[in-house]
Amino acid sequence: MRVGLHRIVSLILGIPLAMNQLMAQDRFPRPDFESEYSKPPINTPPPQSTFYEYLDVLILFLALSLASYLVLKKRSRNQIFLLSLFSLAYFGFWREGCICPIGSIQNTTLALFDAGYFIPLSAIAFFILPLIFALFFGRTFCAAVCPMGAAQELVLIKPHKVHPKVAAVLGLLPYAFLGAGVLFAATGAGFIICRLDPFVAFFRFGGEFKMILFGLLFLLVGLFYGRPYCRFLCPYGVLLGWASKFSKWHHSITPDQCTQCKLCEESCPFDAIDKPEPILSADEQKQAGSRLGKLIISTLVLAIVGGGIGYLVSMPMSKMHPTILLAERVMAEKNGLVEGTTLASRTFHESGKLTSDLLTEAQDLRAKFRTGTVLLFIFMGLVIGLKGIGVFFKRTNLDYESNRTDCFSCGRCFPYCPDEHERQKVLDQQKDLYESIG
């Protein structure tokens, strides 16, 4: 009640409340104590030591090196799995899932667009290291270092195939999520990749109800469909896929020459094994050539259409930015379009800031959003077009090979290859065993 009175007084005197709060510090004199009393100091516990962040980078580097060694040289699915359990324990539950390379996309973007933001060196290292490793060894980060991938590996008990058409459509989501994540980070609207992190609530043993629900959904789906987050949402996976496509070395199903025995055909729960494609005849090549022309043109059309759509939806998209949302609310209140006030608009009015400044700021942001959204939708048009080309023009592999873009290098297919048994001398051991039994 007295708060109300106080406000009324300050309004009558024409002093904004914010000013009042600044002045509030000297409302009462500071006492001179006659007794021995001394004022207690303020306890300010320091932030977590940055030592941990550098330790994280070191462990990330070591884990990536070990993962690459296990995938390419040792070829041991069990050891890859053990390493992924370690990563789940360390990066997930011990370090509570933050910072991770997936989220570091946004830190890097924000650092490039906002001069006022200081990016920690560890965030840059987290962004770059797995990509460099992917350029040389494939997605070994996904195999055994990513805690989110490890969590999904752990729950995958009864793998089913996703229908190829469904997988193709869902496979576009990571590109959209990557684009949106970059757009929102660049405009300062927030870190949506972190907001939609399904497992961080589990790593911290607590979080918003909807976040826990979102994570449970992924874990439930993950029981039957392998790594749903990695395949159909992870924005960092897009970048890793691009890097891995051109990797110098890569996980291979067989340690030797493929004999096309087809034993590995169904071994991959992530549909990342490419089957041998017959080499096209001269006629077919000619047909393919004219089809490629059409596909390239339709890709360009898709990009242009995408740009148009982006222009149209940039206004609704920009409402995701808190400043634009506030500016629209303030204007709506001023023009009598809405009744009442929100906490944000009340706070704005009490702060004594000028409405015109807010509107100018919102206008600048809208322009940025328009450019960004148009670029985002052009990008999506190009992605859809290029994916279409990819459907018709597969890489002409003669053997069963892991798809360099999609393969997580998890090593599940290793034991399916008879050459691998030969390499590990499993057959000899079994022979010895049989002979010893008699």
Next chain:
Amino acid sequence: MSQKNPDKPISRRDFINTGVRIVGSVCLGGLGAAAIVKGGKREMVWQIDPHVCVQCGNCATTCVLNQSAVKCVHAHEICGYCKLCGGYFPPDAESLNTGAENQLCPTGAINRTFVEDPYFEYSIDEALCIGCGKCVKGCSAFGNGSLFLQIRHDICVNCNECAISRSCPSGAITRQPSEQPYLIKGQERPA
């Protein structure tokens, strides 16, 4: 692939792959360098600016931690040691004693101890404080504003995007350099 055969020219695929790999590495290096140059080398942590804070109460409920990392901090330097403390007593308090019915704090996290007539010391029991900001509102409205909310860095996990900063209506929560992780009232002005 790594085998060098002088008779066989390098295949087109290998050539493209190597090219992309080199360009990719250079781009990543450049990106990292650009981020460092444009950004900076200072570590950042989240903190509340007590002068911008409006004590809406979101801090108590929107932190990702079960127990919010935001707590009330008391700058005794600027406290008036009032007998009638606006942060301790609700405006309609029956009597000025430590009876539970007379306390503004919903968890009884403020200790009121007698110093000398007419002064009382108020201190925060951080284990009980939930960061609701009720006492801060009272102290800012009637007193010297010596009670204020701060993110406690022994609890804060320094999320990439602070959940309370997203819900803060006044934009009071920003990244601060980790060498000065607290914004203490009364210490911002030269003494």
